Amino acid sequence: MRLEDGPESRLRFEAVARAAAPGGTHDVSFPPATNHTAPLQAGSCAAVRETEAATKSGNGDTAGGGIAGIAEAAGVPRPGECCAAGEAVAGGSRVSWHPLAPPRAPLAPRERAEGPSLRAPRECLETRLPPATASLSPPERTVLHVDIDAFFAAIEQQRDPRLQGKPVIVGAGVIASCSYEARQFGLKAGMALSEARRLCPEAVILEGHAQVYRCFAEEIFARCRELAPAVETYLDEAYCDLTGTERLHADLATAVRSLKHAIRDTTGLTVTCGIGPNRMLAKLIGKTVKPDGLARIAAADADGFLRGRPIEQLAGVGHAHARTLRSMNLHTIGDLRALSVDVLESLFGVNGRLLHERCRGRDTAPVNEREIPLSISRETSFHRDTADRVEIEGMLEYLVGRACRAARELAIRARTVSVRLRYSDGEGAERARSLRVPSDADPVALALAHDLLRALFTRRVALHHVGVTFSNFVPAAGEQGALFDEREAGRRAALYRAFDRVRGAYGHGVLVSGRALHLKDRLAQDRHGFVLRTPSLTK
Amino acid sequence: MRREAIQQAVAVRADFQGGAVTPVSFRHAGREQRVTRVNARWVDRAGRHPRFHFSVTVESGDVCELQLSGADLVWWLDSVTLEE
Numbered sequence: 001m002r003l004e005d006g007p008e009s010r011l012r013f014e015a016v017a018r019a020a021a022p023g024g025t026h027d028v029s030f031p032p033a034t035n036h037t038a039p040l041q042a043g044s045c046a047a048v049r050e051t052e053a054a055t056k057s058g059n060g061d062t063a064g065g066g067i068a069g070i071a072e073a074a075g076v077p078r079p080g081e082c083c084a085a086g087e088a089v090a091g092g093s094r095v096s097w098h099p100l101a102p103p104r105a106p107l108a109p110r111e112r113a114e115g116p117s118l119r120a121p122r123e124c125l126e127t128r129l130p131p132a133t134a135s136l137s138p139p140e141r142t143v144l145h146v147d148i149d150a151f152f153a154a155i156e157q158q159r160d161p162r163l164q165g166k167p168v169i170v171g172a173g174v175i176a177s178c179s180y181e182a183r184q185f186g187l188k189a190g191m192a193l194s195e196a197r198r199l200c201p202e203a204v205i206l207e208g209h210a211q212v213y214r215c216f217a218e219e220i221f222a223r224c225r226e227l228a229p230a231v232e233t234y235l236d237e238a239y240c241d242l243t244g245t246e247r248l249h250a251d252l253a254t255a256v257r258s259l260k261h262a263i264r265d266t267t268g269l270t271v272t273c274g275i276g277p278n279r280m281l282a283k284l285i286g287k288t289v290k291p292d293g294l295a296r297i298a299a300a301d302a303d304g305f306l307r308g309r310p311i312e313q314l315a316g317v318g319h320a321h322a323r324t325l326r327s328m329n330l331h332t333i334g335d336l337r338a339l340s341v342d343v344l345e346s347l348f349g350v351n352g353r354l355l356h357e358r359c360r361g362r363d364t365a366p367v368n369e370r371e372i373p374l375s376i377s378r379e380t381s382f383h384r385d386t387a388d389r390v391e392i393e394g395m396l397e398y399l400v401g402r403a404c405r406a407a408r409e410l411a412i413r414a415r416t417v418s419v420r421l422r423y424s425d426g427e428g429a430e431r432a433r434s435l436r437v438p439s440d441a442d443p444v445a446l447a448l449a450h451d452l453l454r455a456l457f458t459r460r461v462a463l464h465h466v467g468v469t470f471s472n473f474v475p476a477a478g479e480q481g482a483l484f485d486e487r488e489a490g491r492r493a494a495l496y497r498a499f500d501r502v503r504g505a506y507g508h509g510v511l512v513s514g515r516a517l518h519l520k521d522r523l524a525q526d527r528h529g530f531v532l533r534t535p536s537l538t539k
Numbered sequence: 540m541r542r543e544a545i546q547q548a549v550a551v552r553a554d555f556q557g558g559a560v561t562p563v564s565f566r567h568a569g570r571e572q573r574v575t576r577v578n579a580r581w582v583d584r585a586g587r588h589p590r591f592h593f594s595v596t597v598e599s600g601d602v603c604e605l606q607l608s609g610a611d612l613v614w615w616l617d618s619v620t621l622e623e
Contacts, residue, residue, distance in 0.1 A: 155579070158578060158579040158594070159578055159579045159594040159602070159604075160540065160578065160594070160602045160620055161576070161578050161596065161602075162540070162602070162622060163540075204540060206540075211583065211585070212581060212592070215581040215582060215583050215584070215592070216581055218584065219581065219582070267579075267581075268579055504586070505586055505587040506586060506587065507585065507586055
């Protein structure tokens with residue numbers, strides 16, 4: 001990446017005393033739960049079942065097929081024969097093994113003289129390996145899904161008790177969240193506010209306070225991290241991987257109940273918890289006990305639970321997929337099992353393979369603390385529709401700066417930058433272009449964004465909305481270093497690290513660059529940045 | 540509901556018992572406003588110093604939002620929400 005590519009030389013920075021609010025719409029979308037390993041996992045399970053059958057026969061000849069052959073060839077003792085780690089049953093006798101300190105053979109005369117050799121003999125290393133069966137059996141997973149009930153609306157009702165018991169809507173343009181009282185009128189997230197007003201004229205409509213909601217969410221997720229070693233968080237929900245914590249939490253249901261109470265005591269909010277053998281089932285079972293419920297499903301019950309549920313409830317089946325499936329007279333998740341993986345793949349592409357697994361209750365997607373998002377968007381409507389290029393370019397520069405900072409915080413670099421416009425007459429335009437080398441540097445992304453804006457903004461109509469989206473990310477550490485401008489790139493990275501530190505301490509608005517400075521006289525600021533018209537309300 | 544941004548530093552009498560801070564009353568526009576209920580509290584940890592926010596109901600029935608800055612321990616009256 002060359003410095004001349006971007007307008008870094010033109011950057012002007014201004015320190016302001018006060019820092020600022022979440023500018024623009026913060027929309028970080030994540031890839032759908034992937035299930036790449038499902039076929040492999042299924043194969044492994046089959047092998048394990050075979051192994052278990054052989055073990056149960058009690059003859060000590062574990063592991064069928066090639067697995068036993070591999071174990072034998074490698075000198076791995078069969079269960080019951082020797083002493084690796086764990087416990088094995090052979091011929092009805094139980095043999096214990098210690099995971100860390102296997103019994104040592106008596107020292108040889110030379111070792112007694114010189115001390116034990118640092119290089120362990122081959123046989124010794126091999127006997128420390130666990131039995132083949134132990135390494136094959138997949139651990140029983142336990143996933144907890146925590147969903148905050150009517151998140152934004154519940155917080156607004158907390159902040160102002162006069163709203164309790166009333167239908168409350170949070171959103172600008174469309175419903176971002178609505179209280180359970182509002183849902184009784186048929187309102188739901190995503191519905192246009194005009195439609196919501198028609199259905200429920202007495203509803204209280206609030207624009208929302210994104211920063212406040214984030215504070216509450218962080219508090220709740222901190223509680224989840226006290227319970228689970230791995231927590232994957234979204235705006236109003238979290239997945240907690242509780243696999244392997246059985247000894248820590250003697251009774252999981254009690255531990256989750258304590259979590260719910262702790263959340264209620266500290267935030268006043270209620271959460272719905274679902275516990276299952278994978279993410280999909282944990283979320284689905286939770287949906288059956290909303291709000292403020294707790295439900296658990298075992299892997300053995302998944303089949304009966306899923307069979308009669310509407311097809312739309314399956315993860316990965318949206319409106320379009322549901323329409324297609326219903327047109328084929330497939331109405332329930334159980335009906336979907338009639339289709340082979342090939343048919344589903346030809347209908348829905350890669351997603352078809354996932355649906356084939358999910359309709360059988362299988363979901364091997366892990367719980368990741370942090371994963372690479374599909375895209376990072378920063379967008380906003382203007383307070384007043386504008387055709388002023390200075391204002392539009394300034395806003396775009398500000399949004400690109402926020403998106404680049406988000407990418408740097410996630411240690412990822414974007415390859416594709418897209419700019420989206422919406423004119424005041426409702427017409428929209430969007431265009432994307434890819435960088436030759438993925439980048440997280442403001443000048444590089446900004447130069448491309450300005451090119452896209454120039455190409456897009458061609459009508460003599462005022463703009464209502466502008467946004468930028470980064471996608472096609474690569475990990476920041478995985479980039480091939482440049483031969484000649486390595487030093488410049490290093491200096492630039494250090495510069496932006498410094499900016500991010502300052503902005504992290506004092507807010508994004510403390511450093512404003514280039515054309516974004518023109519926004520200073522036009523927009524109000526708070527400690528997080530410019531106060532934009534549309535706060536972060538997208539999920 | 541009508542929300543009015545105030546953004547003024549105010550003098551607050553607070554209870555610091557039990558490791559938690561609870562506003563008891565504050566002085567605004569020359570009048571002592573007694574807090575009858577703390578509706579919600581949250582901490583904004585963005586930035587170098589945390590900010591402690593409180594939504595409180597005062598005697599008049601209005602809902603006010605107070606903020607204690609962790610940097611300088613100054614209390615601010617952020618907003619007042621009036622019932623229309």
